[in-house]
Amino acid sequence: MDFSLIGKEIKILRSALNLSQAELSEGICTQSQISKIEKGEVFPLANTLYYIAERLGVDINYFYDLATNPQLSYIEEVFTQVRELLHRNEYEEVYTIVENEKKNPLFINNRKNKQFLLWTEGICVYHLKRNKREAIKLLQSALDLTKMTSKLMGEREIEILNSLAIIHFETKSYEEALKIYNYTIESYMKIPYHHDPTIKIKILYNKSKTLTRLNMLEESTKSCKEAIKWCVKHNSMYALGSLYYHIGYNFSLLLNHDIAIEYYNKSIQIFIIQENKVFVKHIKEKIDELSILID
Structure with a gap:
């Protein structure tokens, strides 16, 4: 042993x-x-x-x-693999993994591990089956597993709430999504130590998109700028290009094309560094469109 x-x-x-x-x-x-x-x-x-x-x-x-049983490091490997697949939107593969691990005692006999499966299953059910009701039910079940075991909401629970808000956003329940984003930010900032600073960036970025849909453009830009400050504080480039882009998008909606182009240019520099050719091409087209309007 x-x-x-x-x-x-x-x-x-x-x-x-x-x-x-x-x-x-x-x-x-x-x-x-x-x-x-x-x-x-x-x-x-x-x-x-x-x-x-x-x-x-x-x-x-x-x-x-x-x-x-030293093989339990297997659990961490599953976590890593699933997160990487989710990042690439490969929901079919994630769903297959979840279905297999649901029979694994290492997952079903541990609350945190079981919670991870329920969370990822909820994400997959929404994206693959477009079943909002079942997806929300799974995410809520995931949250319920640990709500009595920790006095503060942990980063995992906050990520689950972020997933819940995304589903509301994508189904045009913008007010409900915004309510959840505000709650998750408040909960995240109560955590004494932040192990994953990208969580706050994700929430603020998603919140800004929701605010834009609600035509609350100033608040949306403010949310993006708060996220950018957090990126700088934690030396992170996570979503930085998208944040600059979204500020530019907000200014384009306000017909303030000069400032929009300024932020689009900041965004494009990030995506060039990240070798994201698709986004670089898209933003260049946006800049060209706005340049014509200015002329």
């Missing part, structure tokens, strides 16, 4: 719930003990591990199984 794996998994689950070592140890043991357990320097007593498992929302047997 490799007991060091238990410490590593405790750290992974603690991070997923956005709990500090002090918060996890409160009323159970000392923060120093948690630190040593996570480093694999000591193995927790049975009663200590029981309370740690309870706070993390898993069965204590999960940790014992992990110690005897």
